[in-house]
Amino acid sequence: GAGVSQSPSNKVTEKGKDVELRCDPISGHTALYWYRQSLGQGLEFLIYFQGNSAPDKSGLPSDRFSAERTGGSVSTLTIQRTQQEDSAVYLCASGTGAHGYTFGSGTRLTVV
Amino acid sequence: GIQVEQSPPDLILQEGANSTLRCNFSDSVNNLQWFHQNPWGQLINLFYIPSGTKQNGRLSATTVATERYSLLYISSSQTTDSGVYFCAPGFQKLVFGTGTRLLVSP
Numbered sequence: 001g002a003g004v005s006q007s008p009s010n011k012v013t014e015k016g017k018d019v020e021l022r023c024d025p026i027s028g029h030t031a032l033y034w035y036r037q038s039l040g041q042g043l044e045f046l047i048y049f050q051g052n053s054a055p056d057k058s059g060l061p062s063d064r065f066s067a068e069r070t071g072g073s074v075s076t077l078t079i080q081r082t083q084q085e086d087s088a089v090y091l092c093a094s095g096t097g098a099h100g101y102t103f104g105s106g107t108r109l110t111v112v
Numbered sequence: 113g114i115q116v117e118q119s120p121p122d123l124i125l126q127e128g129a130n131s132t133l134r135c136n137f138s139d140s141v142n143n144l145q146w147f148h149q150n151p152w153g154q155l156i157n158l159f160y161i162p163s164g165t166k167q168n169g170r171l172s173a174t175t176v177a178t179e180r181y182s183l184l185y186i187s188s189s190q191t192t193d194s195g196v197y198f199c200a201p202g203f204q205k206l207v208f209g210t211g212t213r214l215l216v217s218p
Contacts, residue, residue, distance in 0.1 A: 033205065043198065043208040056205060089153065100145045100160030101206065106153060 002026075004104035006092050012110045013082055021077040021107045025094030032069055033101065034077050036088040043091065049075065082111045114139045116209035118199055124215045125189050133184040133212045135199030144175055144201040146184050149211070151195055158184070158197075189216045 005024040013019050025032050034046040045059035049069045060066070064083075069075040079086055089108050095101035115138040125131055137144075146158040159166050159173040161182065166173055170189075175182040182201070186193055194216050200206035 035208075042210045043200075045205055045207065048205045050204070059205075091155065093155075100143075100157050102157055103147075103155040 006104035010108045018080045023075045023092030029094035031095045033093045035091045038088045087111045114207045118209035122213045130187045135182045137201040141201040147198045149196040
């Protein structure tokens with residue numbers, strides 16, 4: 001597509017439930033990132049996929065968080081047993097490395 | 113990991129004024145981007161600039177990698193320039209600074 005697409009745009013979930021966030025990167029982009037941004041804060045790195053290499057998961061805050069990227073394209077970020085501190089905007093970006101990265105509009109997650 | 117410091121943290125300008133935003137980083141990088149986050153939260157890629165100078169309209173950026181800093185210049189500012197400007201250097205993955213919050217008043 002023309003840009004990075006994320007869904008849903010908004011998600012309200014009850015504490016303890018699992019959620020899945022989806023990212024459709026720009027076609028042909030080999031690199032895909034997940035970041036999150038809490039209210040009024042900067043961006044926190046979560047996970048990085050580059051081609052067929054093993055992902056860099058060093059930013060995942062706990063083992064409740066996981067992500068996969070299928071076929072080198074679509075990525076899903078899963079948060080199990082959500083907690084209130086997981087409330088944030090989750091941002092996905094894709095790129096080729098030579099021209100920088102393009103961000104999607106994000107998924108605003110609210111855990112109540 | 114890389115430490116990123118942006119200055120100033122807040123900036124208020126009158127429309128038409130010029131400004132310079134600074135980003136200092138602690139380690140060698142092979143990637144550096146400047147982003148503008150508009151009031152609706154969308155992050156817009158302004159420059160991919162691991163080194164050298166680039167210009168795009170009223171905006172330009174310079175990165176001096178050997179001295180570990182980057183500058184973003186905004187000339188003839190407009191109200192639509194308001195938002196938060198993030199510097200994000202890195203080696204492969206980007207590490208974001210805390211940003212400069214810019215308000216341009218008419």
